[in-house]
Amino acid sequence: MDLLRHLTFFVAVAEERHFGRAAARLGMTQPPLSQGLRRLEARLGTSLFDRGPGGVSPTAAGRDLLPRARALIEDAAALGRAAARHAEAARVLRLGVVADLGPAATARLAVRAAAATGLRVAPTVATTVALVDAVSDGTVDVAVVAHPTVLESARAGPVVALPTEVLLSAGHPAAAGPGPVVLRTLRGTATATAPRAHAPAAHDLLLDTLDARGCPAGPADAASPAEALALVATGAAFLLTADPGLAGDGVVRRPVAGEPVPYRVRVVHRDGVPDGLVGALADALREGA
Known part of the structure; x- marks a missing residue:
């Protein structure tokens, strides 16, 4: 369990006295926030909140632990700044x-970062949660992550909406013609997506969006784009991807019919990263869209 992340949940709910407001402040939906607090309470062995129809209030244990939680969060941020x-x-x-952006976008971002700063770039490809944690603790300077997500102590930069296309098995009925795919025709086919733990809020938003478009697809967990492509190739799932270079044997690419389903990403960074670098990365993302 990521203790610091769950302590951030605790502090937000204690200060807002309301799950909905705390979730909005953290940039996430309410269910994972509630689940996270339950896990924290189980880890600590005590109830932190009294829950009622009018909101929530800290228990005696919650009031005692709140300043300690704030201190731990600040100490972690200070450690990251020192590092x-x-x-x-x-x-x-x-x-x-x-990882979902793919190798070409990663290379483009690295080149742009080097040009903007004059520094040698050390790239890391990882999950959204891992990257936000790394920026928050100071082991990564700037990152492009899925949006929405809980930012912890990372600083928020621009959100960029990237166009997506559908990858399907060549044998899927929706792949019969060359034209755009209506999402509801994929009903009954799973959607290949990173495990929810990699980016909980973005994962939930994707499934909610598909449901609203008449395609209540169950998720087929794929820890990497390569795993997702394998699921698509075997007909086990379809994939919405923002990586124009992702391709494989037995896989076809089609545009999405109707309203787009963008893959939203955000530039996040630690304190002290120049605005020019953040803007350069956002521009590189838009240019590749």
Whole structure:
């Protein structure tokens, strides 16, 4: 369990006295926030909140632990800032990129980061949750992650909506013609997506969007784009992808009919990262869209 992340949930709910407002503040939906607090209470062995129809209020244990939680969060942020200062001395920019963007986008972002800063770029490809954690603790300077997501102590940069297309098995009935695919025709086929733990809020938003478009697809977990492509190739799932280079034997690519289903990403960064770098990365994302 990521204790610092769950302590962030605790502090937000204690300060807002309302799950809905706390969820909005954290940039997530209410169910995973409630589940996270239950896990934290189980880990600590005590109830942190009294829950009622009018909202929530800290229990005696919650009131006692709240300042300690705030102190732990601030200490972790201070540790990250100190580590970041040492990294600056080494003249290396540590760039994180969510795996779903693919190798071409990762390379483009690295080139743009190097041009904007004059630094050697050390790239990391990982999940959204892992990258936000890394930016928050100072082991990554700037990252592109799925949106929405809980940012913890990472600073929020621009959100960029990337166009997506559908990847289907060549034998899928919806792949018979060359034209755009109506999402409701994929009803009954699973959607290949990263496990929910990789980016909970973005995962939930995708499934809610598909449901609203008449395609209540169950998720087929794929820990990497390569795994997702294998699921598509065997007909086990379809995939909405923002990576124009993702392809494989037995897989066809089709545009989405009607309203687009963009893959939203956000540039997040630690304190001290120049605005020019953040803007350059956002521009690189838009240029690749």
